[in-house]
Amino acid sequence: MDDINRLQTPFHLGAWIGLWDDPNSWKYGIGSNSNSWRWSTIGETTQINYQIWNTPNPEYQSSRETCVGIWNGKWYDANCDLARNFACYSVTQQNVKQYVFIQTLRTWSSGQAYCRTHYTDLAKVDNKAENSELTKTIPAWVETWIGLYRVPWSWSDNSRSLFKNWDSSSPNNANGNQHCVAENALHQWNDENCNVNKVFICHQVVKMTTTVRLTTVTDVELTDPAINAQVFQQVQ
Numbered sequence: 001m002d003d004i005n006r007l008q009t010p011f012h013l014g015a016w017i018g019l020w021d022d023p024n025s026w027k028y029g030i031g032s033n034s035n036s037w038r039w040s041t042i043g044e045t046t047q048i049n050y051q052i053w054n055t056p057n058p059e060y061q062s063s064r065e066t067c068v069g070i071w072n073g074k075w076y077d078a079n080c081d082l083a084r085n086f087a088c089y090s091v092t093q094q095n096v097k098q099y100v101f102i103q104t105l106r107t108w109s110s111g112q113a114y115c116r117t118h119y120t121d122l123a124k125v126d127n128k129a130e131n132s133e134l135t136k137t138i139p140a141w142v143e144t145w146i147g148l149y150r151v152p153w154s155w156s157d158n159s160r161s162l163f164k165n166w167d168s169s170s171p172n173n174a175n176g177n178q179h180c181v182a183e184n185a186l187h188q189w190n191d192e193n194c195n196v197n198k199v200f201i202c203h204q205v206v207k208m209t210t211t212v213r214l215t216t217v218t219d220v221e222l223t224d225p226a227i228n229a230q231v232f233q234q235v236q
């Protein structure tokens with residue numbers, strides 16, 4: 001809020017700030033940026049980049065969909081709070097993933113906790129063969145959580161602050177194309193279409209210099225460079 005208070009000029013039509021949900025990181029790829037997809041068991045994406053979306057997913061509807069389910073062999077993003085069946089996996093000694101379909105309705109994170117207790121984690125899928133194996137364990141037309149998720153919104157300068165100041169109706173990803181953030185006259189934030197022209201606010205980090213002024217009472221000759229150096233060393 002100190003930073004917010006430093007933004008003094010109100011802009012009634014909104015001013016762009018550096019928060020965004022770069023669609024190139026999650027809509028068109030598994031990605032490697034901070035707001036891209038991650039596997040539950042490793043907490044990050046893989047270099048393999050295998051994906052099989054049920055288009056138009058992932059679409060991050062209403063800014064609520066950050067967990068992934070599988071349905072008839074294809075993936076979709078959905079609200080993590082929905083109760084769904086889920087798929088766990090464990091790894092054999094031959095390093096082969098074995099998938100287990102759990103026929104109990106749970107939220108994504110509740111399913112994750114169950115899988116971590118009884119197996120390795122929620123299902124991780126790295127290639128087409130594994131996706132087929134997983135699909136075989138799941139009855140047709142049954143929505144099932146897998147271990148893919150993402151943390152949306154990141155800062156343009158790649159800093160890690162989790163602070164948000166959304167207005168009461170944001171973010172909502174209206175029309176499915178609101179991936180950049182502007183602040184209103186009250187300095188509250190709204191997700192909007194990145195292609196709209198707005199004024200914008202930059203930032204830079206200013207180096208602060210501190211000056212210390214000392215008064216000393218002493219008999220020594222302070223103009224002597226050697227003594228001067230000693231005093232300076234003490235002050236440092």
Ligand SMILES: [Ca+2]
Binds near residue numbers: 057059065076078
């Ligand atoms: Ca979706």
Ligand SMILES: [Ca+2]
Binds near residue numbers: 171172174191
């Ligand atoms: Ca919005």
